[in-house]
Amino acid sequence: MTRPLSLGADAVLALIPHRRPFVFLDGVEGFARAPKPTLSGHKQISVNEPVFAGHFPGMSLWPGVYTVEGMGQTINALLVVLAIIEGFEARGLTEDDALAALRNIDARQRMGRRRLSELERELLEGLGSPAERVGLAGALDVKLIEPVYAGCTLRYRVTLDRALGSARRFAVEATVDGRPVARGAMTSALPLATPT
DSSP, X not given: OOEEEEEOHHHHHHHOSOOTTSOOOXXXXXXXXXXXXXXXXXXXXXXXXXXXXXXXXXXXXXXXXXXXXXXXXXXXXXXXXXXXXXXXXXXXXXXXXXXXXXXXXXHHHHTTSOOOOHHHHHHHHTTOOGGGOOOEEEEEEEEEOSOOBTTOEEEEEEEEEEXXXXXXXXXXXXXXXXXXXXXXXXXXXXXOOOOO
């Protein structure tokens, strides 16, 4: 069962290597580790997005490839969250400790909260720069179901279905107002790179 995990843009930028204007995940909404690792997030589609200057003349149509990329970035964030949890547990801490540390790097939630402990900072910094953590999609089987327009909130849900060696297969879905706009599967060809 997915539980709330509200992380905003600052936390997302700490998790994934992408930077504006190519960040298609604005925030994280929920996480579940069991029965299968799942992460949900969102992207608010603003009419001010640079892509709308040329796509589509006279119609603010969000490119389908950006929806697919947003689901891929959500997968990347899921893999990093799992790596952070495993790092905390290797040091005798819990999943809840890891999620609390993630919440504390989010500027929206940092106000009035405690600072990161030295151990939390060490474990989070141990992952290295987000640019050093890259996932690579090796196979896509995603269908675009409905168009997405400016003014919508695009919600992503990604679930790790299978892991075999360095390959990971994810069920992915994107929705707007509860209606699916894209769904399918994405398979990573390379494991998430972490510093040695």
